Amino acid sequence: MLSGKFAISIHILTLLTKFPNDFLSSEFIAGSINLNPVLVRKEIANLKAHHIVESKEGKNGGTKLSKSASDITLNEIFQMTFDTINLGYAKNHPHPDCPVGKKINENLSGLYTQLNKKVSVELKNITLEDFSNQF
Amino acid sequence: MLSGKFAISIHILTLLTKFPNDFLSSEFIAGSINLNPVLVRKEIANLKAHHIVESKEGKNGGTKLSKSASDITLNEIFQMTFDTINLGYAKNHPHPDCPVGKKINENLSGLYTQLNKKVSVELKNITLEDFSNQF
């Protein structure tokens, strides 16, 4: 999973924000996203590894936020679920003897780093609570 | 093609910038990128549709820039090759009866639009000439 990771995680987290006192099951969450529950659990595993949610196994188990939605920024979620914003790389190794081929990926990477910084600044200003309040 | 479109186009355009007086063949360009020439020609078709390069068919044919590299910004190239910066959407239609499911895509889209604006501002300040001068 790569394409939907951020979107799925933020969907999960928005639901958890809306029901801050309940342990929501992966099946319930999967129903809202329309996604297989196993994939929801995988994303939750990632969020757990970053300590922003906690789960309870067994009957009546599920997942809840482990910190306040007002203390979670979208930048944190971005960092947890996205490698870096980028506009892509060509898939194959470019020709190493060509002056352009030799440096293209390095130069693209520098550009993308610059873009990421701008995106991060923006996302730091939005909390999960802010985002959830739109619903 | 989505993932490599911008990277491939900027690679092509950097080569054309380095050889502003020559018509470069798709095969030559493909060698530098290490990509199938047919895909290079497809990207060139897109750049031609946006009038920043021109091609000559037949023997000794190829492609060259149709305007100065100093008059092309990376934002233009971005617009030509990328739909929008985004952090993804879940693939399936979310549940329409869930308050979160019902609005998630709209709200993500609003967020992504905001990010795109920041990225565009950044890319407007870099010309193809600037980028090519790094090589």
Next chain:
DNA sequence: CATACTGTAATAAAATATATTACAAATATA
């Protein structure tokens, strides 16, 4: 008129993303 290109369609192969199945381990509660 032979050669070397572009343009483009059709198809194939490879890579990635998503879905499904299966089941062990945990825990609430009847």
Next chain:
DNA sequence: TATATTTGTAATATATTTTATTACAGTATG
């Protein structure tokens, strides 16, 4: 304590998207 429900995770299958290849008509050059 037995049953039902849920997480956690591995293994596998399916679907989708990207990339590559093949093929060939059209065009300009020398």
